[in-house]
Amino acid sequence: MKAVVAGIPMHWREAGHGDLVVFVHGFPFHAGMWTAQLDGLPPGWRGVAADLRGFGETPMGAFRGSYGMDLLADDVAALIDAQGTERAVVCGLSMGGYVAMSLWRRHPGRVRALVLSDTRAGADGDDARAGRSAAAGRARREGTGWLIEEMLPRLLSEHTRREQPDTVRALREIMEAATPESVALAQEGMAARPDSTPLLEGIDVPVLLVAGAEDEITPPRELESMAAALPDARLRIIEGAGHVPPMERPDAFNAALADFLREL
Numbered sequence: 420m421k422a423v424v425a426g427i428p429m430h431w432r433e434a435g436h437g438d439l440v441v442f443v444h445g446f447p448f449h450a451g452m453w454t455a456q457l458d459g460l461p462p463g464w465r466g467v468a469a470d471l472r473g474f475g476e477t478p479m480g481a482f483r484g485s486y487g488m489d490l491l492a493d494d495v496a497a498l499i500d501a502q503g504t505e506r507a508v509v510c511g512l513s514m515g516g517y518v519a520m521s522l523w524r525r526h527p528g529r530v531r532a533l534v535l536s537d538t539r540a541g542a543d544g545d546d547a548r549a550g551r552s553a554a555a556g557r558a559r560r561e562g563t564g565w566l567i568e569e570m571l572p573r574l575l576s577e578h579t580r581r582e583q584p585d586t587v588r589a590l591r592e593i594m595e596a597a598t599p600e601s602v603a604l605a606q607e608g609m610a611a612r613p614d615s616t617p618l619l620e621g622i623d624v625p626v627l628l629v630a631g632a633e634d635e636i637t638p639p640r641e642l643e644s645m646a647a648a649l650p651d652a653r654l655r656i657i658e659g660a661g662h663v664p665p666m667e668r669p670d671a672f673n674a675a676l677a678d679f680l681r682e683l
């Protein structure tokens with residue numbers, strides 16, 4: 420599905436009928452990472468998985484200010500509007516979680532509940548910022564092949580890498596679709612994101628936190644400390660998954676999501 424949203428032809432994938440769940444992908448992915456969630460939505464729910472600006476089939480377009488989590492959050496708010504509804508359950512993985520937290524900061528009235536998977540509330544430290552700046556420069560000079568080779572093994576659990584070649588291939592294809600400039604801008608945008616930790620105690624909607632047990636990029640302890648700070652959180656650890664449980668253990672992720680949606 421494609422429509423002009425926030426001034427750009429935004430692309431999204433959708434499935435189901437009923438109350439809205441918006442899925443926000445991680446870096447450097449696109450809406451294709453949520454295929455199993457759109458296929459496995461419980462009855463009474465409609466899923467919309469967006470290609471964020473500059474990723475998948477959504478172009479970068481023109482924008483005021485800088486590319487970052489706030490711009491992407493404003494796009495998601497406009498996407499919720501475009502669905503003819505005021506509020507949605509917003510489900511973000513990793514960078515998608517940063518976008519979801521920015522959405523809460525800027526447009527809390529749009530958020531009915533949050534699912535935050537394999538993400539963190541804290542801002543980057545100096546080393547992480549320097550690493551992102553170097554990665555942005557290298558992507559602009561050399562393209563993204565090196566980034567995929569470096570990231571792919573770290574993204575997936577040992578079990579996924581050994582036993583699920585189709586998952587490895589699918590994730591690689593998703594990453595290969597990202598352009599060098601989008602990779603660079605997203606790195607710079609993530610480096611500039613603020614600390615969302617002080618926000619957590621004020622998030623007064625239900626939150627499901629999901630962590631891949633073997634996630635080494637945003638380890639389960641990140642989600643555990645978010646759970647301790649949030650007023651209404653439940654945490655699900657997905658065994659056998661790394662940083663991308665929706666693709667690595669789709670049945671377990673979908674079961675956690677369905678239990679949460681049933682509660683709402």
Ligand code: MLT
Pocket residue numbers: 444445446447512513514515609636662
């Ligand atoms: C992601 O999966 O979105 C990224 O690993 C997030 C990050 O680089 O902080």
